[in-house]
Amino acid sequence: MSAFDYDLVIIGAGPAGLTAGLYAARARLNVLLLEKAVPGGQIIVTDWIENYPGFPEGISGFDLAEKMKIQAEAFGLKIDTAEVHSLALTPDVKEVVLQDKRIKAKSLIIASGASPKKLGIGEDRYMGKGISFCATCDAPFFKEKTVVAVGGGDTAVQEAIYLTKFVKKVYLLHRRDELRATKILQERAFANDKIEILWDTVATGVDGFFGIEGVHVKNVKTGEEKTLKADGCFIWVGTLPNTDFLKDAVDTDAYGFIRTDAKMQTSVSGVFAVGDVRDTPLRQVSTAVGDGAIAAVSAEHYLENIIK
Incomplete structure (x- = not known):
């Protein structure tokens, strides 16, 4: 043998x-x-x-x-x-x-x-309860709801666009003032009236008891902080x-x-x-x-x- x-x-x-x-x-x-x-x-x-x-x-x-x-x-x-x-x-x-x-x-x-890389904003606690790394898997759970998407690369933009097939609105957060995604994906995102891009913005935390009710965000240039009312948070940051x-x-x-x-x-x-x-x-x-x-x-x- x-x-x-x-x-x-x-x-x-x-x-x-x-x-x-x-x-x-x-x-x-x-x-x-x-x-x-x-x-x-x-x-x-x-x-x-x-x-x-x-x-x-x-x-x-x-x-x-x-x-x-x-x-x-x-x-x-x-x-x-x-x-x-x-x-x-x-x-x-x-x-x-x-x-x-x-x-x-x-x-x-x-x-x-x-x-997927985590942000440390509560992923372990809220996984399956509002936080997701997969729009294809979880988008149907947010039909006609508002969600936050984090990231600026191809995956983030493509998945944000996919989310709009189900949700009412997508806040797309990107920590810089321009996306890294390919131009054709950027054009589709800019043309989609369900997507609102928040530039120079990061997610700092989430709120909610049984599930997510809001996402805390911060503008990295001005320091302004606020909470976006949202039912979910999708993360694509590498x-x-x-x-x-x-x-x-x-x-x-x-x-x-x-x-x-x-x-x-x-x-x-x-x-x-x-x-x-x-x-x-x-x-x-x-x-x-x-x-x-x-x-x-x-x-x-x-x-x-x-x-x-």
């Missing part, structure tokens, strides 16, 4: 992990993909994706994730539900520690993604990498994102990182897919050259 369970283990089943799995399975590697939740990553809660090549009319994030999963499994990819607790990495063996067992692999691809299980196993940047080279190679030989979890200038489905393909091919080349 081989000392190794798999040629390759992939951690995370978002677009990057699924693509890596597809390429690896198609190359006939003995590969296992581990996902602690539902395959698809953050895109499964994205209402509509219109900038992914091949879908000129757009596609829902859930449907795109499902198509990726089906395609990868058609090539023989094995996907197991399990949470990774830690890694034990040496030049020869990549050991993945789960709750009830340890898996030994010759190579490893980390595709664990990232999670992401944090899902790297708690790494425990310094590979090099990361100051924010915890994994450093890689152009071949997706990390600081440990035979260990690669892809998608939102790595240090990258752009976090989109298309770039995640590209990362996954490169990493799988890099892992294949690595496996061909190591001493067996």
Whole structure:
């Protein structure tokens, strides 16, 4: 019996992990993909994706994730539900520690993604009671109500626009005096009469007993503070990498994102990182897919050259 369970283990089943799995399975590697939740990553809660090549009319994030999963499994990819607790990495063996067992692999691809960043305004207390990070999931609960949305990037603006399909009004808070979102999304937001943008403004807290009744805000330039009467608060202010299980196993940047080279190679030989979890200038489905393909091919080349 081989000392190794798999040629390759992939951690995370978002677009990057699924693509890596597809390429690896198609190359006939003995590969296992581990996902602690539902395959698809953050895109499964994205209402509509219109900038992914091949879908000129757009596609829902859930449907795109499902198509990726089906395609990868058609090539023989094995996907197991399990949470990774830690890694034990040496030049020869990549050991993945789960709750009830340890898996030994010759190579490893980390595709664990990232999670929404919190503001510290009561997210833990009011999660599911007015505070949300997902308009697609929770917008129907706020039909004909007023909500606050926080952020100025693509996700914040796109999700604020989506909210207007359900709510009466959206206050969009941005701490600067111009949005960071792409121009086409900005144009749509400016043209939407349900969206009121509050510039140079941050959320400082929320009020409510059973649920949110108001959101405290502050103008960062004037110092003016007030409370917006609102029934919900949606937060999109960036992401944090899902790297708690790494425990310094590979090099990361100051924010915890994994450093890689152009071949997706990390600081440990035979260990690669892809998608939102790595240090990258752009976090989109298309770039995640590209990362996954490169990493799988890099892992294949690595496996061909190591001493067996």
